[in-house]
Amino acid sequence: MTSRRPAVPLVLLAFAMAAALLACSGQAEAVPAFARKYHTSCQTCHSIFPKLNAFGEAFRLKGYRMPGETEEMVTEKPVSLGAPAYKRLWPEAIWPGELPGGVPLALNIKFAWVNTSTLNPDGTVTSVKNDLQFPQEANIFGAGTLGDHVSFFGEVTFGENPDSSVSVELEHARLNFDSPFGPEDAFHIRIGKFAPNLVDGIQEMWIVTDAAIDSLFAYNPIGPAGGTGLAGDMSPMPISLPDRVRGIEAYGILQHRILWVAGLANGISPGPNGGFDGNNAKDYYARFDFKLGGMGLDGDLGGKAPPAQNWRDDSVRIGAFIYRGDGSDINFESTNLDGSAVNVQDLHFLRTGLYASAFYKNLNVFAAYLHGSDSLQLLDPATSSPLGLFEPPFHAWFTQADYMFYPWLLGSFRYETVTPGDRSVPSLRTGVFNVSALIRANVKAMLEYQRDLREGRNHSLNGLVRFAF
Amino acid sequence: MTRHALALILTLTALAVAPTVPMVQGSAGGTITGTVTAAGLSTNANAVVYVEQAAGPFTPPAPAQIDQRNLKFVPEVLPVVVGTTVKFLNSDSVAHNVFSPDYEKYNLGTWPQGQFKDHTFAKCAKAPCVYTQLCLIHSEMQGFVVVLQNPHFAVTDAAGHFTINDVPPGKYTVGVWHQKLKAQPKPVVVEAGKPATVDFTLGR
Numbered sequence: 001m002t003s004r005r006p007a008v009p010l011v012l013l014a015f016a017m018a019a020a021l022l023a024c025s026g027q028a029e030a031v032p033a034f035a036r037k038y039h040t041s042c043q044t045c046h047s048i049f050p051k052l053n054a055f056g057e058a059f060r061l062k063g064y065r066m067p068g069e070t071e072e073m074v075t076e077k078p079v080s081l082g083a084p085a086y087k088r089l090w091p092e093a094i095w096p097g098e099l100p101g102g103v104p105l106a107l108n109i110k111f112a113w114v115n116t117s118t119l120n121p122d123g124t125v126t127s128v129k130n131d132l133q134f135p136q137e138a139n140i141f142g143a144g145t146l147g148d149h150v151s152f153f154g155e156v157t158f159g160e161n162p163d164s165s166v167s168v169e170l171e172h173a174r175l176n177f178d179s180p181f182g183p184e185d186a187f188h189i190r191i192g193k194f195a196p197n198l199v200d201g202i203q204e205m206w207i208v209t210d211a212a213i214d215s216l217f218a219y220n221p222i223g224p225a226g227g228t229g230l231a232g233d234m235s236p237m238p239i240s241l242p243d244r245v246r247g248i249e250a251y252g253i254l255q256h257r258i259l260w261v262a263g264l265a266n267g268i269s270p271g272p273n274g275g276f277d278g279n280n281a282k283d284y285y286a287r288f289d290f291k292l293g294g295m296g297l298d299g300d301l302g303g304k305a306p307p308a309q310n311w312r313d314d315s316v317r318i319g320a321f322i323y324r325g326d327g328s329d330i331n332f333e334s335t336n337l338d339g340s341a342v343n344v345q346d347l348h349f350l351r352t353g354l355y356a357s358a359f360y361k362n363l364n365v366f367a368a369y370l371h372g373s374d375s376l377q378l379l380d381p382a383t384s385s386p387l388g389l390f391e392p393p394f395h396a397w398f399t400q401a402d403y404m405f406y407p408w409l410l411g412s413f414r415y416e417t418v419t420p421g422d423r424s425v426p427s428l429r430t431g432v433f434n435v436s437a438l439i440r441a442n443v444k445a446m447l448e449y450q451r452d453l454r455e456g457r458n459h460s461l462n463g464l465v466r467f468a469f
Numbered sequence: 470m471t472r473h474a475l476a477l478i479l480t481l482t483a484l485a486v487a488p489t490v491p492m493v494q495g496s497a498g499g500t501i502t503g504t505v506t507a508a509g510l511s512t513n514a515n516a517v518v519y520v521e522q523a524a525g526p527f528t529p530p531a532p533a534q535i536d537q538r539n540l541k542f543v544p545e546v547l548p549v550v551v552g553t554t555v556k557f558l559n560s561d562s563v564a565h566n567v568f569s570p571d572y573e574k575y576n577l578g579t580w581p582q583g584q585f586k587d588h589t590f591a592k593c594a595k596a597p598c599v600y601t602q603l604c605l606i607h608s609e610m611q612g613f614v615v616v617l618q619n620p621h622f623a624v625t626d627a628a629g630h631f632t633i634n635d636v637p638p639g640k641y642t643v644g645v646w647h648q649k650l651k652a653q654p655k656p657v658v659v660e661a662g663k664p665a666t667v668d669f670t671l672g673r
Contacts, residue, residue: 081609083603085601
């Protein structure tokens with residue numbers, strides 16, 4: 001086996017990806033359907049949307065129910081799908097449920113003013129200046145509760161492309177069963193396509209900026225000497241820490257302070273079997289978090305008064321997570337240094353990480369570290385005979401600081417880096433500066449500068465306006 | 470119209486609008502009044518406040534009535550003294566059913582607009598005996614017949630106010646029933662011609 005230098009410097013791939021992701025970024029967003037349901041402002045759950053405050057995080061984890069929620073708090077009364085007394089008649093009757101009182105839909109629209117500079121492999125620079133992507137993206141959300149112990153979340157994203165075509169993606173569609181038994185919030189289970197709690201919650205904090213954290217979510221480990229950078233138009237789906245899965249997940253909150261997560265996911269798709277699960281082998285993941293100080297993960301205050309500023313939550317949260325995937329039988333096409341074709345299978349891969357977040361007054365600093373290892377099987381594309389097996393590790397980390405200058409003004413800085421499995425290529429280092437301002441509680445303007453810290457000709461400056469209703 | 474005919478009409482009208490509270494032997498007495506607060510709910514209505522035990526016997530009154538109107542039981546909560554017959558009317562243009570999964574359990578069947586069916590709540594070993602009223606056709610409908618030992622009861626209005634009139638002087642325990650919340654009973658002393666006040670705060 002021969003190792004190879006990447007044909008394209010890693011940094012170029014990184015910025016090509018970053019530019020591409022501009023059109024499809026955006027994980028969770030604010031959901032104004034909840035503002036209508038409770039007749040409350042976005043600020044109840046968000047500091048600068050979509051970043052959740054501690055109360056919003058509890059609301060999310062509890063299955064879109066407020067801590068200590070009473071009937072009186074729900075202004076938009078639900079529609080009964082069965083009198084409560086039918087619970088006593090089950091299984092002779094259908095268990096009673098509810099529908100949201102109003103149509104639980106919301107719309108989120110993003111306009112972008114885009115300026116990018118990208119260094120090409122031939123040494124030239126491609127520039128995009130003052131590209132008015134009005135609009136760039138629209139998201140339709142559906143979210144709410146279906147009576148006791150059941151909640152749902154869905155999101156369809158429409159992106160408009162330069163050639164006037166429209167891309168549509170069903171980003172989320174999940175059903176939750178919340179505290180179906182046992183102590184409240186100790187056990188929840190969800191099925192569908194969703195952002196796994198492996199990273200959700202963490203994401204809620206880092207999606208303040210519009211730049212995706214590619215070092216964690218877009219690394220491509222496939223290569224004859226290990227991965228060299230970020231995944232581009234890679235098919236099958238990139239092998240990385242997944243930001244969304246199709247699967248089943250259980251999670252719960254213990255003693256107000258401990259979050260546990262265990263999940264099962266389809267994994268890489270598509271594969272030789274043509275199904276959503278490419279190889280009939282499931283991926284598994286788990287997470288364990290502990291929060292010290294501030295509001296409990298379920299909204300418990302322990303009898304203490306919460307701070308007057310809704311974004312403050314003096315606390316420290318630490319966690320660890322692990323994802324084990326199986327990519328056997330799924331071929332990724334690659335090339336050796338001599339130009340010969342080779343197929344690569346990631347027989348199994350492991351992503352382990354640590355996470356920490358600290359709030360002190362107006363400052364929130366958070367970071368995550370990810371270690372990845374892959375069992376790469378090289379195969380002759382013609383005969384499928386094995387050519388070699390090796391396990392290149394990679395690691396990545398990022399840290400971000402958010403500071404609330406005013407209730408409507410947030411400044412952020414993020415540094416991220418990834419050291420690829422192929423050690424012959426340099427590490428990726430990226431810096432992101434962001435200023436977010438709420439024009440209204442549901443209208444946000446952002447100015448964001450992203451720079452490749454190794455190659456100054458790779459950078460972008462974008463202005464964005466988002467509004468949700 | 471003759472004077473006799475007019476008298477007959479007035480008598481019948483008076484009977485028609487008369488309250489369904491039964492005749493109470495020795496009923497001249499005081500009043501129990503107060504407020505019920507249903508914590509966390511959007512209304513304080515439909516709590517039944519009642520005297521737990523009073524000296525009887527009590528003659529059941531004329532039949533009470535629950536209507537099914539606009540896909541709702543009206544009233545939603547009906548307290549009655551044991552032995553009362555309740556007429557279940559259907560005022561909707563769609564068919565309704567009435568059944569109860571409680572105590573002796575009954576299913577009165579299904580009937581169209583303008584018709585009614587009866588059920589007599591003949592016994593109640595330990596008041597209050599709460600009979601949930603359900604409709605098999607419209608599963609969201611729910612009502613309650615609360616069977617009590619004596620006729621000294623009232624249902625709260627939206628503000629939580631209630632008044633129980635004509636309670637014979639004496640010492641009583643006043644209880645409160647609510648479909649979602651509960652509260653401990655409270656003692657009260659009733660004096661002739663005087664109001665006695667008792668308030669409740671309902672919780673989980």
